[in-house]
Amino acid sequence: MALRRFYIAPEMIHQHQPEITGSDAKHISRVLRLKPDDAIELFDGTGQGYRARIICVSSEIVKLTIESSFAFLSESPVHITLAQAMLKDRKMDDLIRPLTELGIDCWMPFYASRSVPSPKGKGLHKRLARWEKIAVEAVKQCRRGHIPDILPVNDFNAVLAASATCDGRLLFWEDTNHAFAIPRQAVKRVMLILGPEGGFAPLEVQQAKDHGFLTAGLGPRILRAETATLAAITLVQYCMGDMGNALPRNQA
Incomplete structure (x- = not known):
């Protein structure tokens, strides 16, 4: 089953505990009802993707730990x-x-x-x-x-x-x-x-x-x-x- 996917700013990736805030945090907590230890996928808009795990979650902020990174292969050669x-x-x-x-x-x-x-x-x-x-x-x-x-x-x-x-x-x-x-x-x-x-x-x-x-x-x-x-x-x-x-x- 494909992981749920969210955008994260590139500068946030290098923090000790990257965070998701705003409407995505509300969606994760209130709609998807994801919990600590659930895995999600992140993308930073530069071609890099990450597998992350939720540490703690609320409607205002979701704290994460990055487990691995990978490059997307879905960009056009032109x-x-x-x-x-x-x-x-x-x-x-x-x-x-x-x-x-x-x-x-x-x-x-x-x-x-x-x-x-x-x-x-x-x-x-x-x-x-x-x-x-x-x-x-x-x-x-x-x-x-x-x-x-x-x-x-x-x-x-x-x-x-x-x-x-x-x-x-x-x-x-x-x-x-x-x-x-x-x-x-x-x-x-x-x-x-x-x-x-x-x-x-x-x-x-x-x-x-x-x-x-x-x-x-x-x-x-x-x-x-x-x-x-x-x-x-x-x-x-x-x-x-x-x-x-x-x-x-x-x-x-």
Whole structure:
């Protein structure tokens, strides 16, 4: 039977008695009703996992002892940065969980010229915190070892500048004549750019091409923005990552 799994901050691991607090402590004590001497699994978001045993438990704090550590084997061989133009309503919130499950390493939300205005200032900080929380919960469920980096919302120029470290660059655009194609050479770091509901402006597409981006389509049908994002990451993981290969499951 798989152990219950919880996130713990990396700096907490090296303490004499690591602790879990907050909502996870309440869940352990009140919902799961775990007791002293029960074993659980921990992940620190950096790719490292731990088998731990409960020393004492309450709804405020759970004290642990670490018994062993292991590396997770569930990360994709290709590092994927997904730059997503801001979408309306709660669509961005809804994308974080499946994209984390599908293996993105970095999420770069940005304002495209056709993005519908979204909250700024305090409202945007709250959304960023929510995205980070959703990503942690998704990692807990899908048994990844790494929590994706959730970057602050920026502009299109910042996205293009960040692509300099990538050896693969793709902008998915409904008006391109180029279908998605498997690259001839192995790609270690790839950036994908997906647009808002209204698509990209021609100037943005040209700017991306000037920075070495290839344009790619997703078939003859016009997809909703959020559907296009999930289709794009699935294609990339299948062709460049690990979705097309049967890899051994992580053993705790």
